[in-house]
Amino acid sequence: MSLKGSIKVAGDKSITHRAIIFSSLSKGTTKIHEPLLGADCISTLEIFKQFGVKSELSKDCLIITSPGLESFCYDQSILDAGNSGTTARLLMGVLSNLPATLTLIGDESLSKRPMKRVTLPLSQMGANITLENDATLPATITGHQLTGISYELPVASAQVKSAIMLAGMLAQGVTTIHEPIPTRDHTEKMFEDFQIAYNKVNRMITVQGPQMPITPGEVFVPGDISSAAFFIVAALMVPGSDVMIENVGINETRSGIIDVIRAMNGKITLVNERYFGGEPVADLHIQYTKDLVATTIEGDMIPRLIDEIPILALLATRAKGITVIKDAEELKVKETNRIDVTVNQLKAIGAEIKSTDDGMIITGQPEGSFNQASVSSHKDHRIAMMLCVASLLIDEPLIIEDVESMEISYPDFLKHLNVLLGN
Numbered sequence: 001m002s003l004k005g006s007i008k009v010a011g012d013k014s015i016t017h018r019a020i021i022f023s024s025l026s027k028g029t030t031k032i033h034e035p036l037l038g039a040d041c042i043s044t045l046e047i048f049k050q051f052g053v054k055s056e057l058s059k060d061c062l063i064i065t066s067p068g069l070e071s072f073c074y075d076q077s078i079l080d081a082g083n084s085g086t087t088a089r090l091l092m093g094v095l096s097n098l099p100a101t102l103t104l105i106g107d108e109s110l111s112k113r114p115m116k117r118v119t120l121p122l123s124q125m126g127a128n129i130t131l132e133n134d135a136t137l138p139a140t141i142t143g144h145q146l147t148g149i150s151y152e153l154p155v156a157s158a159q160v161k162s163a164i165m166l167a168g169m170l171a172q173g174v175t176t177i178h179e180p181i182p183t184r185d186h187t188e189k190m191f192e193d194f195q196i197a198y199n200k201v202n203r204m205i206t207v208q209g210p211q212m213p214i215t216p217g218e219v220f221v222p223g224d225i226s227s228a229a230f231f232i233v234a235a236l237m238v239p240g241s242d243v244m245i246e247n248v249g250i251n252e253t254r255s256g257i258i259d260v261i262r263a264m265n266g267k268i269t270l271v272n273e274r275y276f277g278g279e280p281v282a283d284l285h286i287q288y289t290k291d292l293v294a295t296t297i298e299g300d301m302i303p304r305l306i307d308e309i310p311i312l313a314l315l316a317t318r319a320k321g322i323t324v325i326k327d328a329e330e331l332k333v334k335e336t337n338r339i340d341v342t343v344n345q346l347k348a349i350g351a352e353i354k355s356t357d358d359g360m361i362i363t364g365q366p367e368g369s370f371n372q373a374s375v376s377s378h379k380d381h382r383i384a385m386m387l388c389v390a391s392l393l394i395d396e397p398l399i400i401e402d403v404e405s406m407e408i409s410y411p412d413f414l415k416h417l418n419v420l421l422g423n
Contacts, residue, residue: 001392002240002288003420009228010410011036011221012249014158015279017044017086018190019219020064021166024048025094026194027068028216033277035062035221039408043082047091050076068213069170074100081106081137083335083408086159088137089118093163096127097170098143106137109335109379115139118163121151125167125175148173148209155330156303158183158253161205168207169196179203183303184253189278193217220277222249226307226382227410228284229257231420233315234389235286236266243420245284247276256297256304258284260312263295264319294321294364302327309359310342310386316362317351318393325359335380345383348373349390349398372396381408388417 016035023030045055051072054065079102081087088106095102115136119129125146131139148171153160161177165187168175182203191198195215199206228248235241261268267287274281309328316323331338343355349370352363370393377384379402391398406413
Protein backbone atom coordinates (compact mmCIF):
# COMPACT_ATOMS: atom_id res chain seq x y z
CA MET A 1 0.00 0.00 0.00
CA SER A 2 1.52 3.34 -1.06
CA LEU A 3 1.44 6.70 0.71
CA LYS A 4 -0.48 9.43 -1.10
CA GLY A 5 -1.70 12.91 -0.32
CA SER A 6 -0.80 15.90 1.81
CA ILE A 7 -0.33 16.42 5.55
CA LYS A 8 0.89 19.06 7.98
CA VAL A 9 3.19 17.53 10.58
CA ALA A 10 3.42 18.41 14.27
CA GLY A 11 4.92 21.74 15.26
CA ASP A 12 8.65 21.92 15.90
CA LYS A 13 9.54 20.57 19.34
CA SER A 14 12.73 22.60 19.79
CA ILE A 15 11.03 25.85 18.85
CA THR A 16 7.95 25.16 21.00
CA HIS A 17 10.11 24.53 24.09
CA ARG A 18 11.93 27.81 23.56
CA ALA A 19 8.74 29.73 22.81
CA ILE A 20 7.22 28.55 26.11
CA ILE A 21 10.38 29.49 28.03
CA PHE A 22 10.73 32.98 26.59
CA SER A 23 6.99 33.68 26.82
CA SER A 24 7.03 32.66 30.48
CA LEU A 25 10.04 34.86 31.29
CA SER A 26 8.44 37.93 29.68
CA LYS A 27 5.84 40.07 31.42
CA GLY A 28 2.48 40.02 29.65
CA THR A 29 0.77 37.88 27.03
CA THR A 30 2.41 35.97 24.17
CA LYS A 31 0.68 33.98 21.43
CA ILE A 32 2.39 30.82 20.17
CA HIS A 33 0.83 29.68 16.89
CA GLU A 34 0.74 25.98 15.95
CA PRO A 35 2.86 24.71 18.87
CA LEU A 36 3.65 21.09 19.58
CA LEU A 37 1.82 20.01 22.73
CA GLY A 38 3.43 16.62 23.16
CA ALA A 39 4.52 15.33 26.55
CA ASP A 40 7.97 16.96 26.46
CA CYS A 41 6.75 20.49 25.75
CA ILE A 42 3.96 20.09 28.31
CA SER A 43 6.66 19.32 30.90
CA THR A 44 8.21 22.73 30.20
CA LEU A 45 4.81 24.44 30.38
CA GLU A 46 3.85 22.74 33.66
CA ILE A 47 7.04 23.91 35.37
CA PHE A 48 6.29 27.53 34.54
CA LYS A 49 2.70 27.08 35.71
CA GLN A 50 4.16 26.29 39.14
CA PHE A 51 5.77 29.75 39.06
CA GLY A 52 2.42 31.44 38.39
CA VAL A 53 2.37 31.51 34.58
CA LYS A 54 -1.09 31.04 33.02
CA SER A 55 -1.86 29.38 29.68
CA GLU A 56 -4.86 28.61 27.52
CA LEU A 57 -5.29 26.90 24.16
CA SER A 58 -7.46 28.57 21.54
CA LYS A 59 -7.70 26.52 18.34
CA ASP A 60 -4.07 26.16 17.20
CA CYS A 61 -2.76 28.96 19.41
CA LEU A 62 -1.23 28.63 22.88
CA ILE A 63 -1.73 31.88 24.80
CA ILE A 64 0.71 32.39 27.67
CA THR A 65 0.23 35.13 30.24
CA SER A 66 3.11 35.63 32.65
CA PRO A 67 3.55 37.91 35.67
CA GLY A 68 7.17 38.23 34.58
CA LEU A 69 10.22 36.57 36.04
CA GLU A 70 10.50 39.17 38.85
CA SER A 71 7.04 38.15 40.11
CA PHE A 72 7.40 34.36 40.01
CA CYS A 73 6.18 32.49 43.08
CA TYR A 74 8.19 29.60 44.51
CA ASP A 75 5.63 27.76 46.62
CA GLN A 76 6.51 24.43 44.99
CA SER A 77 10.17 23.45 45.03
CA ILE A 78 10.02 20.16 43.05
CA LEU A 79 10.02 20.67 39.27
CA ASP A 80 9.43 17.64 37.04
CA ALA A 81 11.02 17.66 33.56
CA GLY A 82 9.48 14.27 32.71
CA ASN A 83 11.34 12.70 29.79
CA SER A 84 12.56 16.01 28.38
CA GLY A 85 16.30 16.68 28.20
CA THR A 86 15.59 20.05 26.58
CA THR A 87 13.44 21.08 29.54
CA ALA A 88 16.04 20.03 32.11
CA ARG A 89 19.10 21.47 30.42
CA LEU A 90 17.69 24.78 29.21
CA LEU A 91 15.90 25.50 32.47
CA MET A 92 19.07 24.99 34.48
CA GLY A 93 20.31 28.21 32.89
CA VAL A 94 17.18 30.02 34.10
CA LEU A 95 16.73 28.39 37.52
CA SER A 96 20.34 29.11 38.49
CA ASN A 97 19.53 32.84 38.41
CA LEU A 98 16.28 32.67 40.43
CA PRO A 99 16.12 33.61 44.15
CA ALA A 100 14.99 30.17 45.33
CA THR A 101 16.16 26.65 46.10
CA LEU A 102 14.56 24.27 43.59
CA THR A 103 14.94 20.59 42.75
CA LEU A 104 14.71 19.46 39.14
CA ILE A 105 13.70 15.82 38.63
CA GLY A 106 12.96 13.60 35.63
CA ASP A 107 11.65 10.17 34.72
CA GLU A 108 13.76 7.01 34.76
CA SER A 109 15.17 7.65 31.27
CA LEU A 110 16.01 11.32 31.82
CA SER A 111 17.57 10.52 35.20
CA LYS A 112 20.25 8.50 33.38
CA ARG A 113 21.23 11.24 30.92
CA PRO A 114 24.36 13.35 31.49
CA MET A 115 23.86 16.81 33.02
CA LYS A 116 27.46 17.68 33.92
CA ARG A 117 27.98 19.20 30.47
CA VAL A 118 25.46 21.91 31.49
CA THR A 119 26.35 22.36 35.14
CA LEU A 120 30.07 22.79 34.38
CA PRO A 121 29.78 26.14 32.54
CA LEU A 122 26.95 27.30 34.82
CA SER A 123 29.14 26.58 37.86
CA GLN A 124 31.86 28.74 36.31
CA MET A 125 29.23 31.51 36.23
CA GLY A 126 28.68 30.98 39.97
CA ALA A 127 25.73 28.57 39.88
CA ASN A 128 25.12 26.36 42.90
CA ILE A 129 23.90 23.05 41.45
CA THR A 130 24.17 19.63 43.10
CA LEU A 131 23.65 16.59 40.86
CA GLU A 132 23.00 12.98 41.84
CA ASN A 133 26.45 11.32 41.89
CA ASP A 134 27.76 14.59 40.41
CA ALA A 135 26.36 13.49 37.05
CA THR A 136 22.58 13.18 36.67
CA LEU A 137 19.18 14.35 37.89
CA PRO A 138 17.84 15.07 40.44
CA ALA A 139 19.52 18.50 40.50
CA THR A 140 19.17 20.78 43.49
CA ILE A 141 19.69 24.39 42.47
CA THR A 142 20.17 27.25 44.93
CA GLY A 143 19.72 30.26 42.73
CA HIS A 144 21.26 33.74 42.75
CA GLN A 145 22.35 36.12 40.03
CA LEU A 146 25.23 34.66 38.04
CA THR A 147 28.23 36.38 36.44
CA GLY A 148 29.09 36.27 32.74
CA ILE A 149 31.95 34.10 31.47
CA SER A 150 33.73 33.17 28.26
CA TYR A 151 33.19 29.49 27.48
CA GLU A 152 34.33 27.19 24.68
CA LEU A 153 31.93 24.29 24.16
CA PRO A 154 33.93 21.02 24.21
CA VAL A 155 31.29 19.32 22.03
CA ALA A 156 28.62 20.72 19.74
CA SER A 157 25.41 21.02 21.78
CA ALA A 158 22.52 23.37 21.12
CA GLN A 159 21.10 22.55 24.56
CA VAL A 160 24.27 23.55 26.41
CA LYS A 161 24.68 26.65 24.24
CA SER A 162 21.07 27.63 24.96
CA ALA A 163 21.40 27.06 28.71
CA ILE A 164 24.43 29.37 28.80
CA MET A 165 22.67 32.00 26.64
CA LEU A 166 19.64 31.97 28.96
CA ALA A 167 21.89 32.19 32.01
CA GLY A 168 23.89 34.99 30.40
CA MET A 169 20.73 36.93 29.57
CA LEU A 170 19.93 37.07 33.31
CA ALA A 171 23.51 37.27 34.63
CA GLN A 172 25.65 40.28 35.44
CA GLY A 173 28.17 41.15 32.74
CA VAL A 174 29.14 39.71 29.36
CA THR A 175 28.82 36.03 28.44
CA THR A 176 30.67 34.70 25.39
CA ILE A 177 30.16 31.23 23.90
CA HIS A 178 32.42 29.61 21.29
CA GLU A 179 30.94 26.71 19.26
CA PRO A 180 33.19 24.06 17.66
CA ILE A 181 30.51 23.26 15.04
CA PRO A 182 27.35 25.25 14.28
CA THR A 183 24.27 23.84 16.05
CA ARG A 184 20.56 24.59 15.73
CA ASP A 185 20.04 28.33 16.18
CA HIS A 186 16.44 28.50 17.40
CA THR A 187 17.51 30.16 20.67
CA GLU A 188 19.26 32.93 18.75
CA LYS A 189 16.13 33.48 16.66
CA MET A 190 14.02 33.53 19.84
CA PHE A 191 16.30 36.25 21.25
CA GLU A 192 15.41 38.29 18.17
CA ASP A 193 11.67 37.55 18.47
CA PHE A 194 11.66 38.78 22.07
CA GLN A 195 13.94 41.77 21.36
CA ILE A 196 16.82 40.49 23.48
CA ALA A 197 20.19 41.82 22.36
CA TYR A 198 23.03 39.47 21.43
CA ASN A 199 25.86 39.37 18.93
CA LYS A 200 26.95 36.47 16.75
CA VAL A 201 30.08 36.44 14.62
CA ASN A 202 30.93 33.14 12.96
CA ARG A 203 30.79 30.65 15.85
CA MET A 204 31.08 33.16 18.70
CA ILE A 205 27.97 34.39 20.53
CA THR A 206 28.02 37.30 22.98
CA VAL A 207 25.22 38.18 25.40
CA GLN A 208 25.22 41.26 27.66
CA GLY A 209 23.27 40.76 30.88
CA PRO A 210 21.07 41.32 32.67
CA GLN A 211 18.32 42.03 30.15
CA MET A 212 15.04 42.40 32.01
CA PRO A 213 12.14 42.79 31.65
CA ILE A 214 11.62 40.80 28.46
CA THR A 215 9.02 42.09 26.02
CA PRO A 216 6.25 39.58 25.17
CA GLY A 217 6.06 38.62 21.52
CA GLU A 218 4.29 36.41 19.01
CA VAL A 219 5.77 33.13 17.81
CA PHE A 220 4.90 31.09 14.72
CA VAL A 221 6.03 27.46 14.99
CA PRO A 222 6.77 25.66 11.69
CA GLY A 223 6.33 21.93 11.17
CA ASP A 224 9.09 19.84 12.73
CA ILE A 225 11.50 18.45 10.13
CA SER A 226 12.45 15.74 12.64
CA SER A 227 8.81 14.59 12.64
CA ALA A 228 8.48 15.01 8.87
CA ALA A 229 11.53 12.74 8.46
CA PHE A 230 9.48 9.60 9.11
CA PHE A 231 7.01 10.36 6.33
CA ILE A 232 9.79 11.49 4.00
CA VAL A 233 11.59 8.15 4.38
CA ALA A 234 8.35 6.15 4.18
CA ALA A 235 7.45 7.82 0.87
CA LEU A 236 10.95 7.22 -0.54
CA MET A 237 10.82 3.49 0.31
CA VAL A 238 7.23 2.41 -0.34
CA PRO A 239 6.55 1.82 -4.08
CA GLY A 240 4.06 4.19 -5.70
CA SER A 241 4.22 6.79 -2.94
CA ASP A 242 3.77 10.50 -3.69
CA VAL A 243 3.49 12.79 -0.66
CA MET A 244 3.41 16.52 0.10
CA ILE A 245 4.30 17.70 3.62
CA GLU A 246 3.29 21.31 4.20
CA ASN A 247 4.98 24.14 6.11
CA VAL A 248 8.08 22.25 7.28
CA GLY A 249 10.94 24.14 8.91
CA ILE A 250 14.06 24.02 6.73
CA ASN A 251 16.42 25.95 8.99
CA GLU A 252 19.93 25.27 7.66
CA THR A 253 21.06 24.03 11.08
CA ARG A 254 18.34 21.34 10.98
CA SER A 255 17.95 20.39 7.31
CA GLY A 256 20.80 17.92 6.95
CA ILE A 257 18.32 15.15 6.13
CA ILE A 258 17.41 16.93 2.88
CA ASP A 259 21.07 17.09 1.83
CA VAL A 260 21.61 13.42 2.68
CA ILE A 261 18.51 12.29 0.78
CA ARG A 262 19.67 14.21 -2.28
CA ALA A 263 23.09 12.56 -1.96
CA MET A 264 21.26 9.20 -1.90
CA ASN A 265 19.43 10.08 -5.14
CA GLY A 266 16.10 10.44 -3.34
CA LYS A 267 13.28 12.33 -5.03
CA ILE A 268 12.61 15.30 -2.74
CA THR A 269 11.67 18.80 -3.88
CA LEU A 270 11.25 22.00 -1.85
CA VAL A 271 8.17 23.90 -2.98
CA ASN A 272 7.09 27.45 -2.07
CA GLU A 273 10.09 28.34 0.09
CA ARG A 274 9.21 31.21 2.41
CA TYR A 275 9.49 32.50 5.99
CA PHE A 276 7.02 31.61 8.75
CA GLY A 277 7.76 33.99 11.59
CA GLY A 278 11.55 34.11 11.70
CA GLU A 279 12.08 30.58 10.42
CA PRO A 280 12.52 29.41 6.80
CA VAL A 281 9.89 26.87 5.72
CA ALA A 282 8.85 24.98 2.59
CA ASP A 283 6.39 22.36 1.41
CA LEU A 284 8.24 19.09 0.79
CA HIS A 285 7.28 16.93 -2.20
CA ILE A 286 8.57 13.35 -1.88
CA GLN A 287 8.21 10.48 -4.36
CA TYR A 288 9.12 6.80 -4.21
CA THR A 289 12.71 6.29 -5.33
CA LYS A 290 13.77 2.85 -6.54
CA ASP A 291 17.44 3.60 -7.21
CA LEU A 292 18.63 4.93 -3.83
CA VAL A 293 22.41 4.86 -3.33
CA ALA A 294 24.53 4.61 -0.18
CA THR A 295 26.34 7.57 1.34
CA THR A 296 28.54 8.61 4.26
CA ILE A 297 27.13 10.80 7.04
CA GLU A 298 29.80 12.42 9.21
CA GLY A 299 31.41 15.54 10.67
CA ASP A 300 29.56 18.86 10.55
CA MET A 301 26.52 17.10 9.08
CA ILE A 302 25.80 15.19 12.31
CA PRO A 303 24.42 18.09 14.42
CA ARG A 304 22.16 19.02 11.48
CA LEU A 305 20.37 15.64 11.60
CA ILE A 306 21.23 14.00 14.92
CA ASP A 307 17.59 13.10 15.65
CA GLU A 308 17.02 11.71 12.15
CA ILE A 309 19.79 9.10 12.26
CA PRO A 310 17.55 6.15 13.26
CA ILE A 311 15.15 6.75 10.37
CA LEU A 312 18.04 7.41 7.95
CA ALA A 313 19.53 4.08 9.02
CA LEU A 314 16.28 2.45 7.94
CA LEU A 315 16.44 4.28 4.60
CA ALA A 316 20.02 3.08 4.11
CA THR A 317 18.83 -0.54 4.25
CA ARG A 318 17.14 0.13 0.88
CA ALA A 319 20.11 1.90 -0.75
CA LYS A 320 22.61 0.23 -3.08
CA GLY A 321 26.01 -0.01 -1.40
CA ILE A 322 27.35 0.54 2.11
CA THR A 323 26.22 3.55 4.14
CA VAL A 324 28.54 4.70 6.93
CA ILE A 325 27.37 6.90 9.81
CA LYS A 326 30.17 8.19 12.05
CA ASP A 327 31.03 11.01 14.50
CA ALA A 328 27.64 10.36 16.12
CA GLU A 329 28.73 9.46 19.69
CA GLU A 330 26.02 11.82 20.96
CA LEU A 331 23.45 9.14 20.06
CA LYS A 332 24.66 7.11 23.03
CA VAL A 333 23.24 9.64 25.52
CA LYS A 334 19.83 10.28 23.97
CA GLU A 335 16.63 8.78 25.43
CA THR A 336 18.32 5.44 24.80
CA ASN A 337 21.69 4.47 23.37
CA ARG A 338 20.32 5.08 19.88
CA ILE A 339 23.28 3.43 18.18
CA ASP A 340 22.70 0.09 19.91
CA VAL A 341 18.91 0.25 19.90
CA THR A 342 18.67 1.22 16.21
CA VAL A 343 21.11 -1.52 15.18
CA ASN A 344 19.50 -4.22 17.32
CA GLN A 345 15.93 -3.48 16.25
CA LEU A 346 16.80 -3.31 12.54
CA LYS A 347 18.84 -6.52 12.83
CA ALA A 348 15.79 -8.20 14.35
CA ILE A 349 13.79 -7.61 11.17
CA GLY A 350 16.60 -8.75 8.88
CA ALA A 351 18.66 -5.66 8.09
CA GLU A 352 22.39 -6.03 7.47
CA ILE A 353 23.69 -3.46 9.96
CA LYS A 354 26.40 -3.27 12.61
CA SER A 355 27.33 -0.74 15.28
CA THR A 356 30.63 1.09 15.68
CA ASP A 357 31.95 3.22 18.53
CA ASP A 358 30.57 6.39 16.96
CA GLY A 359 27.85 5.23 14.58
CA MET A 360 26.85 2.34 12.36
CA ILE A 361 27.50 0.65 9.01
CA ILE A 362 24.56 -0.46 6.87
CA THR A 363 24.80 -2.73 3.83
CA GLY A 364 21.82 -1.93 1.65
CA GLN A 365 19.48 -4.60 0.31
CA PRO A 366 17.44 -2.75 -2.34
CA GLU A 367 15.62 -5.91 -3.41
CA GLY A 368 15.64 -7.60 -0.01
CA SER A 369 12.71 -8.10 2.32
CA PHE A 370 12.30 -7.72 6.05
CA ASN A 371 10.91 -10.45 8.26
CA GLN A 372 8.27 -10.40 10.95
CA ALA A 373 9.63 -9.98 14.48
CA SER A 374 8.87 -8.67 17.94
CA VAL A 375 10.71 -5.39 18.45
CA SER A 376 10.79 -2.61 21.05
CA SER A 377 11.14 1.15 21.04
CA HIS A 378 12.79 0.92 24.48
CA LYS A 379 10.47 3.85 25.32
CA ASP A 380 12.26 6.06 22.78
CA HIS A 381 9.80 8.04 20.66
CA ARG A 382 12.01 8.26 17.58
CA ILE A 383 12.72 4.53 17.62
CA ALA A 384 8.98 3.85 17.93
CA MET A 385 8.17 5.93 14.84
CA MET A 386 11.09 4.44 12.88
CA LEU A 387 9.76 0.94 13.60
CA CYS A 388 6.26 1.96 12.49
CA VAL A 389 7.74 3.04 9.15
CA ALA A 390 9.71 -0.23 8.93
CA SER A 391 6.44 -2.14 9.36
CA LEU A 392 5.28 -0.75 5.99
CA LEU A 393 7.96 -2.91 4.34
CA ILE A 394 6.81 -6.16 5.99
CA ASP A 395 3.86 -8.22 4.78
CA GLU A 396 3.09 -9.61 8.23
CA PRO A 397 2.28 -7.49 11.31
CA LEU A 398 5.26 -6.11 13.22
CA ILE A 399 4.82 -6.26 16.99
CA ILE A 400 6.27 -3.07 18.55
CA GLU A 401 6.53 -2.72 22.33
CA ASP A 402 6.22 0.69 24.01
CA VAL A 403 4.86 2.38 20.91
CA GLU A 404 3.03 4.90 23.15
CA SER A 405 6.34 6.74 23.60
CA MET A 406 5.42 8.60 20.39
CA GLU A 407 3.28 10.86 22.61
CA ILE A 408 6.50 12.59 23.65
CA SER A 409 7.02 14.37 20.33
CA TYR A 410 4.20 13.42 17.95
CA PRO A 411 0.81 12.46 19.48
CA ASP A 412 -0.85 12.44 16.03
CA PHE A 413 1.79 10.34 14.26
CA LEU A 414 -0.39 7.27 13.61
CA LYS A 415 -3.34 9.45 12.63
CA HIS A 416 -1.25 11.25 10.00
CA LEU A 417 0.28 7.98 8.78
CA ASN A 418 -3.21 6.55 8.27
CA VAL A 419 -4.24 9.67 6.33
CA LEU A 420 -1.39 9.06 3.85
CA LEU A 421 -2.23 5.36 3.66
CA GLY A 422 -5.84 6.22 2.84
CA ASN A 423 -7.22 4.57 5.98
